[in-house]
Amino acid sequence: xxxxxxxxxxxxxxxxxxxxxxxxxxxxxxxxxxxxxxxxxxxxxxxxxxxxxxxxxxxxxxxxxxxxxxxxxxxxxxxxxxxxxxxxxxxxxxxxxxxxxxxxxxxxxxxxxxxxxxxxxxxxxxxxxxxxxxxxxxxxxxxxxxxxxxxxxxxxxxxxxxxxxxxxxxxxxxxxxxxxxxxxxxxxxxxxxxxxxxxxxxxxxxxxxxxxxxxxxxxxxxxxxxxxxxxxxxxxxxxxxxxxxxxxxxxxxxxxxxxxxxxxxxxxxxxxxxxxxxxxxxxxxxxxxxxxxxxxxxxxxxxxxxxxxxxxxxxxxxxxxxxxxxxxxxxxxxxxxxxx
Amino acid sequence: xxxxxxxxxxxxxxxxxxxxxxxxxxxxxxxxxxxxxxxxxxxxxxxxxxxxxxxxxxxxxxxxxxxxxxxxxxxxxxxxxxxxxxxxxxxxxxxxxxxxxxxxxxxxxxxxxxxxxxxxxxxxxxxxxxxxxxxxxxxxxxxxxxxxxxxxxxxxxxxxxxxxxxxxxxxxxxxxxxxxxxxxxxxxxxxxxxxxxxxxxxxxxxxxxxxxxxxxxxxxxxxxxxxxxxxxxxxxxxxxxxxxxxxxxxxxxxxxxxxxxxxxxxxxxxxxxxxxxxxxxxxxxxxxxxxxxxxxxxxxxxxxxxxxxxxxxxxxxxxxxxxxxxxxxxxxxxxxxxxx
Numbered sequence: 117x118x119x120x121x122x123x124x125x126x127x128x129x130x131x132x133x134x135x136x137x138x139x140x141x142x143x144x145x146x147x148x149x150x151x152x153x154x155x156x157x158x159x160x161x162x163x164x165x166x167x168x169x170x171x172x173x174x175x176x177x178x179x180x181x182x183x184x185x186x187x188x189x190x191x192x193x194x195x196x197x198x199x200x201x202x203x204x205x206x207x208x209x210x211x212x213x214x215x216x217x218x219x220x221x222x223x224x225x226x227x228x229x230x231x232x233x234x235x236x237x238x239x240x241x242x243x244x245x246x247x248x249x250x251x252x253x254x255x256x257x258x259x260x261x262x263x264x265x266x267x268x269x270x271x272x273x274x275x276x277x278x279x280x281x282x283x284x285x286x287x288x289x290x291x292x293x294x295x296x297x298x299x300x301x302x303x304x305x306x307x308x309x310x311x312x313x314x315x316x317x318x319x320x321x322x323x324x325x326x327x328x329x330x331x332x333x334x335x336x337x338x339x340x341x342x343x344x345x346x347x348x349x350x351x352x353x354x355x356x357x358x359x360x361x362x363x364x365x366x367x368x369x370x371x372x373x374x375x376x377x378x379x380x381x382x383x384x385x386x387x388x389x390x391x392x393x394x395x396x397x398x399x400x401x402x403x404x405x406x407x408x409x410x411x412x413x414x415x416x417x418x419x420x421x422x423x424x425x426x427x428x429x430x431x432x433x434x435x436x437x438x439x440x441x442x443x444x445x446x447x448x449x450x451x452x453x454x455x456x
Numbered sequence: 457x458x459x460x461x462x463x464x465x466x467x468x469x470x471x472x473x474x475x476x477x478x479x480x481x482x483x484x485x486x487x488x489x490x491x492x493x494x495x496x497x498x499x500x501x502x503x504x505x506x507x508x509x510x511x512x513x514x515x516x517x518x519x520x521x522x523x524x525x526x527x528x529x530x531x532x533x534x535x536x537x538x539x540x541x542x543x544x545x546x547x548x549x550x551x552x553x554x555x556x557x558x559x560x561x562x563x564x565x566x567x568x569x570x571x572x573x574x575x576x577x578x579x580x581x582x583x584x585x586x587x588x589x590x591x592x593x594x595x596x597x598x599x600x601x602x603x604x605x606x607x608x609x610x611x612x613x614x615x616x617x618x619x620x621x622x623x624x625x626x627x628x629x630x631x632x633x634x635x636x637x638x639x640x641x642x643x644x645x646x647x648x649x650x651x652x653x654x655x656x657x658x659x660x661x662x663x664x665x666x667x668x669x670x671x672x673x674x675x676x677x678x679x680x681x682x683x684x685x686x687x688x689x690x691x692x693x694x695x696x697x698x699x700x701x702x703x704x705x706x707x708x709x710x711x712x713x714x715x716x717x718x719x720x721x722x723x724x725x726x727x728x729x730x731x732x733x734x735x736x737x738x739x740x741x742x743x744x745x746x747x748x749x750x751x752x753x754x755x756x757x758x759x760x761x762x763x764x765x766x767x768x769x770x771x772x773x774x775x776x777x778x779x780x781x782x783x784x785x786x787x788x789x790x791x792x793x794x795x796x
Binding site: 159160161163164211212215218219237238239241242243244245246248249250252253255256259261264265268269271272274275276278279280282283 | 504589595618622
């Protein structure tokens, strides 16, 4: 008797294929980005290279530089400035990861020990600053004030989003709109900027740049919402970070916001104790998962992620069909379906 | 009977006068910088403004933006771009202060509770990132790639210097040359860049820019060496930070390096226990001060600071005499004499 694979695993495998096709389309560009990441991380200070190589070796999906590369090519760009600029985007992303892990006290990153778990908080703060500065040096060498403007603004918005998130942490009054504003700043701003830089380097008109920016922003929101859902749903071995991290840190993410909106008095008291007062016992994560399941909160979060994904895809309509547009569209599937 | 004031207090008062004269010479410019610092710190995220205002209200000498203002005017600059660029320099400095205090776990800054002592480590890391990004946004608005290049490079060098310092901490093998390389990176690079930006905005030739860079670099080294000396000598109420902070953190600064070079076996064992193993008892700071005094290590550190100060002053010789050159020369006296 033949056993049918479950529908979710089919979807997931199709999404992975879409991701691989996107990477293959700009495989040579990506290779050059990887090379530049390694060479531009070199410093006369050995600890910088050590720590940076730890992160680089851990891999990561390189989805943000991929957005820059694909956006530039979609806009017909035939030069090679997009290589250095995609590297800048990855450096800024890596700097924010280093600082986030210090802020969150995370022990895992990309399935390996986080930098702060190995080196303590000091080096990751300072190496993050180094990566950030190095990114700006690369942009200056490129010489486009427009690109500098896009990425300096994105960096400021990301920091603002992270600070805003400190205040929503443990605050059960955080509603969906306020939460989405944080997500738009802390995550979507860099997805948007990564795409915008691709259009800018190609010297395309404002309409194309705005379309790619809209695509990137909505893709970024979808990506973060899936991340939030996975934190309450994923197999930790596959995701590379712990399930329940957000719960343990008292972060108010969309699954919790949706469950709170439907909570009875007892559930509300549970969330208050565990997330606001951070008074958690060994069985509380399981109970949180049960409450979320009762209200379909994770499924509803993924539903919203899909809707943002569709808005991302719709923004691509101004471009003619072709392999690069298909690749960007495939990245939407990938971002959504990694939740299955 | 008339009591003569001690010679050191006369020197100190003359140096303070020199500092005030320098500030008065560009008083209107400084006022505009202070205004811009406050307005450009505004963010839609209230915590950013709160934390930033805490630092700004604490004051600080604004010596780095003062260098940009005076350098620009010395080079005959008559526009107002130097205002925003001096603000960038102050933002970068403030960002590094926030991150330094997190890295060092300092409780005091400018005589007040440090940001991390009030808000914990999270907000200062992120607000530092925000300030850094905001500085680059200001530079982009100014539009000079040369200025961006100078300050992006300085930022990378500062971060490298801070990381290098992590490795010298607790390492009794750190010699004077290696220590000076750290100082040149972590402190002098921003002094140098602050001056260089002033020359660049005035559009002066390379010779003037290099002269001001040399002035700034040597002034920065002198400033840091005096800081190191004060950490083992100052009255904590006047300095605004604790005496013995470097000792408690196991930092190997020049006074210790000079004392180590002359140490007998017993003293060497003392430094090893207290700085390398960080095994310190309540009487150890007093003993450290006694050992430093025995070898004149603080005085020898100040002697070296004075020599760097003289090299800074000598670099100004390419400029004609006048109030701005005098003001920069007076800043050398101020940086040195605050140690008396």
